[in-house]
Amino acid sequence: MGYKKPIEQLDERHLVSEGTTFAQVTEIVSRVTEQKAPRLWWILFGISTSVTGVLGLTIGYLLWTGIGVWGNNSPVAWAWDITNFVWWIGIGHAGTLISAVLYLFRQYWRTAINRFSEAMTIFAVICALMFPTIHAGRPWFLYFSLPIPNQMNMWPNFKSPLLWDVFAVSTYFTVSLLFWYVGLVPDFATLRDRAKNKFRKWIYGFVALGWRGSNRHWSNYERAYLILAALSTPLVLSVHSVVSFDFATSVEPGWHTTIFPPYFVAGAVFSGFAMVMTLLIIARTVYGLHDLVRIRHLELMNKIMLTTGSLVGYAYAMEFFIAWYSGNPYERFVFINRAMGDYWWAYWSMITCNVISPQLFWFKKLRTNIPVMFIVSIVINVGMWFERFVIIVTSLHHDYLPSAWGNFSPTIFDILTYVGSLGLFFTAFLLFLRWLPMIAIAEVKMVMPQADPHLGHGDEEHGEDHHDDATAVPAMAEE
Amino acid sequence: MQIFPKSLNFLPLVTALGVAVGGGIATFVVVYYFSPRFLYVGYEPEQPVAYSHRLHAGQLGIDCRYCHANVERSFEAMVPPTQTCMGCHAVVRTDSARLAPVRESWESGMPVSWIRVHNVPDHVFFDHSVHLSAGVGCVTCHGRVDRMEVVSIAEPLSMGWCLDCHRDPEPHLRPVSRVTDMTWTREQATDAERAEMAALLARATPPENCSGCHR
Numbered sequence: 001m002g003y004k005k006p007i008e009q010l011d012e013r014h015l016v017s018e019g020t021t022f023a024q025v026t027e028i029v030s031r032v033t034e035q036k037a038p039r040l041w042w043i044l045f046g047i048s049t050s051v052t053g054v055l056g057l058t059i060g061y062l063l064w065t066g067i068g069v070w071g072n073n074s075p076v077a078w079a080w081d082i083t084n085f086v087w088w089i090g091i092g093h094a095g096t097l098i099s100a101v102l103y104l105f106r107q108y109w110r111t112a113i114n115r116f117s118e119a120m121t122i123f124a125v126i127c128a129l130m131f132p133t134i135h136a137g138r139p140w141f142l143y144f145s146l147p148i149p150n151q152m153n154m155w156p157n158f159k160s161p162l163l164w165d166v167f168a169v170s171t172y173f174t175v176s177l178l179f180w181y182v183g184l185v186p187d188f189a190t191l192r193d194r195a196k197n198k199f200r201k202w203i204y205g206f207v208a209l210g211w212r213g214s215n216r217h218w219s220n221y222e223r224a225y226l227i228l229a230a231l232s233t234p235l236v237l238s239v240h241s242v243v244s245f246d247f248a249t250s251v252e253p254g255w256h257t258t259i260f261p262p263y264f265v266a267g268a269v270f271s272g273f274a275m276v277m278t279l280l281i282i283a284r285t286v287y288g289l290h291d292l293v294r295i296r297h298l299e300l301m302n303k304i305m306l307t308t309g310s311l312v313g314y315a316y317a318m319e320f321f322i323a324w325y326s327g328n329p330y331e332r333f334v335f336i337n338r339a340m341g342d343y344w345w346a347y348w349s350m351i352t353c354n355v356i357s358p359q360l361f362w363f364k365k366l367r368t369n370i371p372v373m374f375i376v377s378i379v380i381n382v383g384m385w386f387e388r389f390v391i392i393v394t395s396l397h398h399d400y401l402p403s404a405w406g407n408f409s410p411t412i413f414d415i416l417t418y419v420g421s422l423g424l425f426f427t428a429f430l431l432f433l434r435w436l437p438m439i440a441i442a443e444v445k446m447v448m449p450q451a452d453p454h455l456g457h458g459d460e461e462h463g464e465d466h467h468d469d470a471t472a473v474p475a476m477a478e479e
Numbered sequence: 480m481q482i483f484p485k486s487l488n489f490l491p492l493v494t495a496l497g498v499a500v501g502g503g504i505a506t507f508v509v510v511y512y513f514s515p516r517f518l519y520v521g522y523e524p525e526q527p528v529a530y531s532h533r534l535h536a537g538q539l540g541i542d543c544r545y546c547h548a549n550v551e552r553s554f555e556a557m558v559p560p561t562q563t564c565m566g567c568h569a570v571v572r573t574d575s576a577r578l579a580p581v582r583e584s585w586e587s588g589m590p591v592s593w594i595r596v597h598n599v600p601d602h603v604f605f606d607h608s609v610h611l612s613a614g615v616g617c618v619t620c621h622g623r624v625d626r627m628e629v630v631s632i633a634e635p636l637s638m639g640w641c642l643d644c645h646r647d648p649e650p651h652l653r654p655v656s657r658v659t660d661m662t663w664t665r666e667q668a669t670d671a672e673r674a675e676m677a678a679l680l681a682r683a684t685p686p687e688n689c690s691g692c693h694r
């Protein structure tokens with residue numbers, strides 16, 4: 001990353017409010033972890049930890065009794081649990097996209113939101129992993145899914161996409177965590193240096209790994225960051241592709257389609273950005289981050305949501321087209337049933353939330369309006385939950401033989417595990433806001449005008465060179 | 480300003496070594512001590528009657544099926560009822576002190592509470608009759624019972640151990656007429672027996688899929 005001058009002809013603005021100093025950036029971000037938490041934080045934290053407690057009790061009861069306490073049963077053997085899994089994994093996608101893909105494409109605006117979204121990724125993946133773990137029924141046998149030599153001579157079936165999922169998601173989690181941590185190291189050092197009491201100094205000093213900000217440290221850091229970005233970039237595409245294979249490789253009308261991998265990836269980025277947006281707007285308002293997270297950042301995110309939302313809309317349309325074009329009666333039935341069967345309300349909620357609502361962002365006035373984008377981002381996440389519900393439940397509930405049809409309705413435990421996972425997510429996220437620098441201090445400084453090595457050296461129109469060698473510059477230019 | 484002492488620079492090295500050594504030890508502990516070969520082989524519970532397989536099956540040469548009579552027709556090799564014992568012991572050693580619990584059971588009608596030695600988990604459906612008719616002998620899984628004073632587990636009875644044979648049954652097959660013979664080995668096979676074993680192997684279809692043994 002580095003400083004890039006805004007292009008005035010394109011009406012670009014600085015990424016950080018004009019006139020902000022390095023010290024102010026450090027102060028804005030660090031003070032959140034140093035001062036007392038605001039009252040709102042405590043209220044939200046109280047609510048989310050209570051909900052997490054309910055989750056713990058629910059899971060305890062569920063494991064004690066068996067997963068029959070959930071509503072899924074033949075023929076809808078996958079229901080809310082897998083819906084929630086895919087939903088959370090999808091939300092997790094924005095983190096890697098922002099931190100890795102946008103990094104490689106030199107999208108400097110990512111610096112204001114990457115820490116935030118990487119944290120969100122990690123917590124979302126934790127919530128996601130919880131669901132298949134419980135769904136498998138006996139979590140203590142989870143090692144069955146790993147290639148560990150054992151006395152049973154049992155070996156995972158490498159032909160199964162469910163196994164690919166295990167590898168894809170665990171790799172994703174590991175790389176995301178490393179990426180997040182590496183990025184945090186210089187900021188931990190900042191917090192360490194600002195720490196007033198010994199305990200803080202020790203903790204932040206320990207996790208800062210002895211960072212002194214030397215040239216060698218920075219050079220190693222940049223290299224490590226680049227390598228991790230390169231490693232994570234394929235993961236952005238692979239993880240949700242593999243998740244989509246769970247469906248696409250099954251011979252199940254409504255699932256068995258080749259469009260699934262790109263369709264799922266687009267949907268994942270879509271929902272991930274929406275979740276980042278929801279959280280970012282709250283944090284920006286509560287902690288006063290307006291100088292670092294500017295309307296321009298939010299607008300760019302809205303443009304990505306508009307793009308991915310339209311891609312998802314295209315995929316919905318294409319599914320219907322292929323159902324007709326293939327001439328397969330089962331496929332055709334499933335899609336007519338989706339739009340007009342027992343779960344029509346879920347389908348049309350999905351269309352309204354995912355396809356129609358982001359179209360508002362075509363208008364500059366709306367995509368730069370904070371209340372509008374806040375509401376739309378929540379609506380999108382509701383829609384993306386419905387998308388997974390529609391794909392899973394409507395495909396399963398009426399597939400081939402009418403004698404094997406059946407409907408799904410959630411039990412109280414389905415609802416509690418879902419709401420509980422939200423509690424877990426927000427608990428982790430609030431702790432993150434409280435104790436870790438929520439914006440990458442060092443990276444934001446890199447994209448500020450002060451980071452420009454030519455700052456103050458006169459170029460064509462701006463600034464004046466006050467250095468002693470100022471006169472040498474025109475001379476060199478003449479040569 | 481230093482927060483930590485310089486010696487902390489060794490922490491990564493110590494951690495790496497700790498993980499390597501600790502991981503190695505943990506792997507060894509699990510592989511060796513958690514294995515069915517360590518946990519189950521040699522299990523030798525004390526039975527309510529001091530019955531000796533060495534005496535009955537070994538020295539006296541009584542066929543396994545005299546007591547475990549249904550083994551060729553059933554999933555389970557039954558534990559004989561008191562009546563089977565009394566078939567002989569009504570006239571043989573009628574005043575032996577070691578047989579007192581058997582006589583007591585004979586008079587009261589309450590069976591002797593033998594302790595089961597070979598007990599695979601409930602989700603394993605092991606069928607004795609299928610194995611015997613396929614030419615797998617008692618000794619293959621139970622060991623030299625004819626030499627055991629008190630019966631103990633001789634083989635791990637683990638899933639991997641079962642699969643070893645299911646994947647390559649040939650060395651474990653014997654003529655059906657020899658299934659209860661504890662001393663017979665494949666080297667002693669006559670030409671007719673060799674032909675029978677070849678036929679048994681040709682029609683052997685030991686399942687390797689999950690539902691072969693788990694339902």
